[in-house]
Amino acid sequence: MTLRVTVWNENVHEQNGSPASMATDYPEGMHGAIAAGLRRLLPDAEVRTATLQEPEHGLTAEVLDATDVLLWWGHIAHEQVDDAIVDRVQERVLGGMGLLVLHSGHFSKIFKRLMGTTCSLKWRNEGERELVWTVAPRHEIVDGIPNPIVVPAQEMYGEFFDIPEPDELVFISSFTGGEVFRSGVTYTRGAGRVFYFSPGDQDYPVYQQDEIQRVLANGVRWAAPRAGRSLPEVSNPQRDWFVAG
Template identity: 75%
Template sequence: MSLRVTVWNENVHETTQPEIAAIYPRGIHGAIAEGLAELLGEAAEIRTATLADVEHGLSEEVLRHTDVLLWWGHIAHDQVSDEVVERVQRHVLSGMGILVLHSGHFSKIFKKLMGTTCSLAWRNEGERELVWTVAPAHPIAQGIEQPLVVEQQEMYGEFFDIPVPEELVFISSFSGGEVFRSGVTYTRGRGKVFYFSPGDQDYPVYQQPQIRRVLANAVRWAAPVAAERRLPEVSNPATGWFLES
């Protein structure tokens, strides 16, 4: 059965700033979806959704038929409906995988899943980023160069206010000397979460083959293990009684 993937992007920069539209003429979501299609091929069915779509393109029907959701947001976090955020969280807890990308660290859904401010240090001067693999045996790191070089990127640095990662896959270093936990994983309920920072709107990062490989690897990793998706529950196996949480 094919992996069902939904790539979500607020799609504001690309529709309001011609210089960014020139970098991503099909939107950031289009570039990400293109990379996934190249690497996953017939193993995946890929759809895209944006903030302007009805229900932000994330209706109950769409999420029910999504195995892995990728989320990119930046300047319109506050415009995302709380109802949609609650819906996405419920599906993650039920088993849907989610990849939160770059400035999605400040999205409502990531902060809700983490339970922290998700604040960090930053500056945008187009510095070189080196992405170092610190878990070479991890499925997400397979086939990734050491280091993965991003010639121009917004600097994200510590302190990054997130819970201690279950797995630290990548650490980045920048020309200014900062370091950053740039690839981390979590489990929330039955769902897998991967945060990956490289990918600013001002630079063609999502066109880099190695960045695309990280995302394709992460989609495979985050896919639900069980065919049936349901919320964790309070149960008594001896009696067969359960109460959905």
């Protein structure tokens, strides 16, 4: 079966032209750069994009029904995402759709809801070098990935990162200032797989890096629904649980 991927981006920085480097770093938008990398590395996949400004934020029931893996990038417009769309995405994840949450998407409504925590972290944006260290060398997300990935300039994300204990810790990042961060973690929610990956900021061309694109492509493969991964039907007969039957 063809792998069907949707790359969602709030598309606000692209719309307001801030930062000025957006026009040269991401002439087709960050969603365009991410989608181009996936098309290059997953040539048999169907890759589409969706943005906040589209009707139903581009995430109609029909689009999500035709999505195996959804990638989510957001930053300054989290609260503009309609709760009904978040409900819809959550339902699809619990039913088996894969979800990749990227960079400042840690504060998105969907990620916070799936995690059940604040998802807050320490941050500083001074264009520091980030080293992304593999700590799960046999995980399929790190296939073909150098250790470490060197990101020349990036926003610093640091601990404490208020997330639940991950199912798997895949990457840890270190920064010039000495901070460390759990930059690649996985979860299972219902029948769906979730991968959070932090490198990738609007101020820097991180999503143009081959290594970062490969992590995302590997993440899509990993998060894709497996055969038989669906929520079972739950029988809920009416009964009085306080009466012996």
